[in-house]
Amino acid sequence: MAEVDDANSSSVSSIRSGTPTTEVDRYESEPSPMDMQDVCQEGSNGAASGKVESMEYGCEVAEVKEQEKPEDGNDAKRTDCSPSEYPSTSPLERPSSSASRSSTHESGAVEFNSDLRCEHGGINLDEFRQAVSPEEWKQLSSYFDPATTFTVRCDEPICRQCENDFNEQQWGKQELKESLRDLRGRIGELLREIDRRRPAEEDYGTVYSRGICSRFLAKLNATIRARTASLVLPAICQECVMCSHGWPNVGLACDFGSVHVVALTEQEWVRLCEEIAAGLGSNESTSPKPIFIMERGRIENMCEGCFGERLEALNIQRYVYDDAFIYVALSEDGSISTSFPKTTRRTQKNKCFKVKMSSTDTIKDLKLQLYKQTGQTPNDQLLYRELGGSLLDGDSTLFDARIEKNNADQPLILIAQSVSNVTLKYDEQQTRAPERGFIDTALAH
Structure with missing residues (x-):
């Protein structure tokens, strides 16, 4: 939690946190000339007042400084707002910790307010930070050792590295959305036509000579129609319709399974391969293995043994x-x-x-x-x-x-x-x- 040196930070923090500004907030955020004069006289005369009320507020919780005890009989107080045992550090001065998100200190004690620290040792942007008054901060932090307390000032910025990573991630999502939108405009109508298609038996082998996995088409339709960028463009692997020998083992929706071969024309097959390769950034050397459809809907190089075993397994599932x-x-x-x-x-x-x-x-x-x-x-x-x-x-x-x-x-x-x-x-x-x-x-x- 970081300290705030700005006198108006308390009222701003109260407004942001949704809590009304108290009388203490107005008193501390708008000091009168008489108050400033008293503070100067208090520092010059060295009068002991027991503790110093800090005008600093933490973002998650406000930090309150405890007064240093007089050393060697010197009863003079420090008029500085940051006592020596609580040095004010900037984000660049924060030590980096490999286990920064852990709530346990190296000594084994529970570290207070550690949820606000990022993996780089600075202030993260994931957690909500609530501003509190100096009295509230003093009461909260009194249960923990100052050495195991992570202090956040309201005026301290969040970690620059975390902010850059977040911006890059958002930019990548936006870029993916735009690419999927362009892809939907190019092949959206083609996918709808394939979905509505009901080929006649005499068209197999002449008009429709290529086959593609039905599961891939379902994934592709779901990806380009999604409103979020969390989905990734799938590749044409054809593994779902291939057996362990590398040959097709399913037919044109002739079995009882959910995966089958969908008939395409040669031009449609080439176009889909080019669009997916361009979207994934792959080259022609990684092109998928084509499936050839012959007359009367027969699949070329069909693995008859694996096809029979698959039909038997699917047939058994009907009775389970x-x-x-x-x-x-x-x-x-x-x-x-x-x-x-x-x-x-x-x-x-x-x-x-x-x-x-x-x-x-x-x-x-x-x-x-x-x-x-x-x-x-x-x-x-x-x-x-x-x-x-x-x-x-x-x-x-x-x-x-x-x-x-x-x-x-x-x-x-x-x-x-x-x-x-x-x-x-x-x-x-x-x-x-x-x-x-x-x-x-x-x-x-």
């Missing part, structure tokens, strides 16, 4: 879930050949039993959950994947049985051997009882 809904439709005993009437998905859901399950649960666990809704014991329940299909084994898990989550379009079939006590879901094909009102209709929501 936690706390997902499984839909089960009820059918009467012996009516396996009966088909459900065509209806909307919402109505189909209302006619099914909905159970929350995980892929590690067994078919027997599913029957126990259905027992709570139907009242039929698990031994009286027969579960099928589809009408006319094979009976599901009670000991197998939902993953082993390849039961997908949220299967409202193709629910499991439950055949209860005794349906007299089963609570049937409402069927809109039946005659609706008047007393039901608007239950199970759109007007009930």
